[in-house]
Amino acid sequence: MKLVIISGLSGSGKSIALDTLEDCGYYCIDNLPVALLQDFIDHVMLEDRETYKKTAIGIDARNQTEYLADFPEKLKFIRSKGIECEVVYMQAEENIILKRYSETRRRHPLTTASRPLREALEIEQQVLRPVAAHADIIVDTSFTHYHQLRDLLKNRLGEKGKGNLxxxxxxxxxxxxxxxxxxxxxxxxxxxxxxxxxxxxxxxxxxxxxxxxxxxxxxxxxxxxxxxxxxxxxxxxxxxxxxxxxxxxxxxxxxxxxxxxxxxxxxxxxxxxxxxxxxxxxxxx
Known part of the structure; x- marks a missing residue:
């Protein structure tokens, strides 16, 4: 069984990554709370190995900080179950993300009436550090357009023999x-x-x-x-x-x-x- 965890900064392309993996035959779940990750493994993936033999999960900063801090332990648990797990962390330069939000006019999930976008980005980087520290792949999308990102993810996450670099x-x-x-x-x-x-x-x-x-x-x-x-x-x-x-x-x-x-x-x-x-x-x- 294979599990790919997609995380990273809002506006860095996580949705594109999940869409790409879905096209590659992965069962994709966006924004699964880290608190439910262990239950999902035990009671969903391992009980229906055929349906979830290739699964991708999106985890973002909307999780509570204390749950994100537990991410390294959750990762150990997943791998102890014999599941091949890869963590993909996506990022982009701050000015690029600011430009993307300006162009799309979407709201960052951590912004509030008293918290501007730039401050929300700083908080997001801090709370996601436990995930970034355990990433197998870090993808910088600052200079990557839609089709380049899709091709890059398909190549990097393609099936390969164990131990191949x-x-x-x-x-x-x-x-x-x-x-x-x-x-x-x-x-x-x-x-x-x-x-x-x-x-x-x-x-x-x-x-x-x-x-x-x-x-x-x-x-x-x-x-x-x-x-x-x-x-x-x-x-x-x-x-x-x-x-x-x-x-x-x-x-x-x-x-x-x-x-x-x-x-x-x-x-x-x-x-x-x-x-x-x-x-x-x-x-x-």
């Missing part, structure tokens, strides 16, 4: 901010930049002209080799520590040329070594 290689531009969900961040801004070659400026790191340019630079080869050796050495340590997911982010100035090339090259190399390799180019549209 899933690695997400992500390119990004430093000028737009560092990904908050990255486990390791590598800075490629010291490498030769195709942007300054006028004939290459309109291309990106997936185009052959840019690939040829970067493959001819010795320092690029050395950089690529060093990152590859680092991942080969340390990825098995994460897997042996029961980590299921690892996010490697590589950034350049604009996220168009060097970082895209490096992510493509690394993903191709590791696809022959690791069963679950995912690629995301944050700044490419």
């Amino acid at each position: 899933s690695i997400l290689f992500q390119s990004f531009g430093f000028k737009y901010g560092i990904p908050l969900d990255a486990d390791f961040v590598f800075d490629a801004r010291s490498l030769p930049n195709p942007y300054w070659a006028p004939e290459l400026r309109g291309f990106n790191g997936k185009d052959q002209a840019v690939i040829d340019f970067l493959e001819n630079e010795v320092i690029v080869k050395e950089f690529l080799q060093d990152i590859g050796q680092f991942i080969e050495r340390w990825a098995p340590r994460f897997e042996s520590d029961n980590r299921s997911y690892l996010t490697i982010a590589i950034g350049c100035t604009g996220g168009q040329h060097r970082s895209v090339f490096l992510v493509e090259a690394l993903s191709q190399y590791f696809k022959s070594k690791i069963p679950n390799v995912i690629v995301r180019h944050r700044e490419l549209r």
